[in-house]
Amino acid sequence: MRTIAVCNLKGGVAKTATVINVAAVLAKDYKQHVLVIDADSQCNTTEFFGGDPSVGNLADHLRAKCPSGFDPAQQLLEVIRPSNFSGVDLLCGDDSLMDLDLSKVEGQEVNVGILRDLRELIEELDAGLPPEEEPMDWCLIDCPPAFNAASAAALLMADEVLIPIKLDAFALRGMANLLRQIENMRKINPNLRLLGCLPTMWYKSQRTEESEKILRESGLPVFDHIRRTDKVDEMTFAQEPLLVSSPRSAAGVDYRRLVRELVKGGKDNG
Ligand SMILES: Nc1ncnc2c1ncn2[C@@H]1O[C@H](COP(=O)(O)OP(=O)(O)O)[C@@H](O)[C@H]1O
Numbered sequence: 001m002r003t004i005a006v007c008n009l010k011g012g013v014a015k016t017a018t019v020i021n022v023a024a025v026l027a028k029d030y031k032q033h034v035l036v037i038d039a040d041s042q043c044n045t046t047e048f049f050g051g052d053p054s055v056g057n058l059a060d061h062l063r064a065k066c067p068s069g070f071d072p073a074q075q076l077l078e079v080i081r082p083s084n085f086s087g088v089d090l091l092c093g094d095d096s097l098m099d100l101d102l103s104k105v106e107g108q109e110v111n112v113g114i115l116r117d118l119r120e121l122i123e124e125l126d127a128g129l130p131p132e133e134e135p136m137d138w139c140l141i142d143c144p145p146a147f148n149a150a151s152a153a154a155l156l157m158a159d160e161v162l163i164p165i166k167l168d169a170f171a172l173r174g175m176a177n178l179l180r181q182i183e184n185m186r187k188i189n190p191n192l193r194l195l196g197c198l199p200t201m202w203y204k205s206q207r208t209e210e211s212e213k214i215l216r217e218s219g220l221p222v223f224d225h226i227r228r229t230d231k232v233d234e235m236t237f238a239q240e241p242l243l244v245s246s247p248r249s250a251a252g253v254d255y256r257r258l259v260r261e262l263v264k265g266g267k268d269n270g
């Protein structure tokens with residue numbers, strides 16, 4: 001299972017839009033079985049995919065003390081449900097994820113390894129599946145714009161991290177911050193590979209192009225940008241990913257191209 005955390009400590013950079021559209025393209029165009037985990041207390045992904053946190057959610061299980069004899073990962077696995085989009089399964093977030101402070105991890109109130117254990121369990125089960133059953137091919141995690149217990153759990157689970165970046169003046173000045181973020185992520189999980197940065201909400205302007213150039217010159221792997229289009233906002237109202245609501249929109253086309261790159265394995269550095 002390819003496990004990708006979509007992460008940036010900034011909000012409003014298109015983490016959620018990226019998770020939704022990549023998951024949908026993988027499921028529909030590539031017939032892949034995708035697990036989406038909503039690790040953000042805002043629960044936009046949960047809402048979009050029609051999830052119901054009351055049937056069980058990540059927050060409950062991050063803080064649950066399991067009675068002995070019960071496997072916490074097994075219990076979390078039982079909470080995963082098919083979403084309203086065929087081929088995409090969902091592990092719901094919950095607004096109480098916000099209260100799960102990283103400082104409590106050491107105080108044993110948070111089981112920060114739960115997602116890593118879940119992944120091991122899924123891979124074990126998939127290895128034993130009869131050929132006619134579909135294993136879980138991909139897992140995409142929508143991370144919160146903060147370093148908290150939920151993001152730590154996500155980064156512990158993932159092999160790869162994709163960093164959406166909105167190209168503006170802050171992004172230009174924020175390069176050092178971005179590099180620090182990646183370093184911090186690796187402190188949590190040394191095996192984590194930076195899949196790449198993804199410039200989002202791109203539009204033609206001198207400043208955007210300058211920002212993109214600086215990003216590319218940083219030596220980090222950078223995917224081709226996702227263009228800005230109102231269709232992304234509309235998609236959230238329609239509750240249908242771009243490939244259903246506006247497949248020919250600029251961002252719809254760009255997300256398909258991104259998935260083509262991801263399926264190939266990632267973006268070569270330079
Ligand atoms: N390519 C795009 N073009 C235009 N608007 C976009 C695009 N991607 C995201 N948005 C909009 O930007 C806002 C923030 O996106 P979102 O995915 O919620 O960011 P995050 O999850 O990083 O906070 C949303 O209103 C979303 O509809």
Ligand SMILES: [Mg+2]
Binds near residue numbers: 016
């Ligand atoms: Mg979001």
